[in-house]
Amino acid sequence: MAAVVQPLVRAIGIASNGALNPVLSGSALAFITYGPPHLVSKITDLDFIRRWVDIVGLKTVLKILLTIGVGKFLNRFQNRRATNGWKFFGSGKWDWPQEIAVVTGGCNGIGKAIVLGLVRKGIRVAILDVADQDPELQRIGTVSYWKCDICSPSAVAEAADSIRKTIGHPTILINNAGIANSSPIIHLSSEKLSKIFGVNLLSLWYTAREFLPNMILKDKGHIVTIASMASYISLTTAVDYSASKAGALAFYEGLSSELKHIYKAPGVMNTVAHPMWVETNMTKSHQESIERSNGGRMMKPEDVANVVVNQILSRRGAQLIIPPTFSWLSGVRGFPNWFQEMIRDGIGKSV
Secondary structure: OHHHHHHHHHHHHHHHHHHOOHHHHHHHHHHHHHOOHHHHHHHHOOHHHHHHOHHHHHHHHHHHHHHHHHHHHHHHHHHHHHOOOOOOOOOOOOOHHHOEEEEEOOOOHHHHHHHHHHHHOOOEEEEEEOOOOOHHHHOOOOEEEEEOOOOOHHHHHHHHHHHHHHOOOOOEEEEOOOOOOOOOHHHOOHHHHHHHHHHHHHHHHHHHHHHHHHHHHHOOEEEEEEOOHHHOOOOOOOHHHHHHHHHHHHHHHHHHHHHHHOOOOOOEEEEEEEEOOEOOOOOHHHHHHHHHHHOOOOEOHHHHHHHHHHHHHOOOOEEEEEOHHHHHHHHHHHOOHHHHHHHHHHHHHHO
16 A cells, blocks of 8 residues: 555645646736737647636636645745744854754764765764764764763763863754664563663753753754654554654754743754655665655665755754655644544555
């Protein structure tokens, strides 16, 4: 089922984006209404138009598409304002070579791609990771490395103190580190469960407690949380991962509210990213089945990193769904129960 649904979703997304583009529908309506009659007739005389809609019906359809398209544009505009603290423009003045970013899990996968993207813009980067430092990153003078178990609040505090003393106070925090599991609920050990929630969720509190206070004090900063589309749809045999990513989304939402109403720090931005399947060490063992059920290749780490880095450079907060063609899945909780179950059944059967 999933192998059929995914390509169909992409096709529907492409078609709807074109049909609901107000520039296209508005231009078509203007042409049909005010265009040269001899040219308009070439369209209105088509068998399909004459048989199914006629000229009046065609105008009505275009008016409906234009109205929906304008509404969609205004909705997108308001969404961008809302996720940016109700601001129209980017926040504050940023001098990228003077900025410092902390990236958890920055030695491989999406984290490494983000580090390289930041470095290309001149931003200094401090990596927190339990993995050994990547040789390619080790050769870059603006990248520093701290071996750190982010599940441990004391280890995070020790690394944070060292970062502040060595290179200064970070203005960007990217909570990227994540681990996954592939086993049913009753087969998951307590130790593995604690590790998954420690890395994917609890570490968000540990890093924020260390680096957020100085951002609030200066009213300048950017917190980025790498969540997942699993924030919205629980994955069979990865319920722990899905629950931790749903928690990451809740963390983002609560932090956004606190930055505005508790800390009074509108200059500190907040972003959450929800990627679909990405080709990393986490998904390598299941790559073939994922690609088969997904109806095509997985994204590369750079596909996600480019979106995240560009968002940081825009000086705006956001909710990012990557790729955006799957944005409709963010509303799945509002769908009828039967449709939600169809989606989950499709995922469960593919597993």
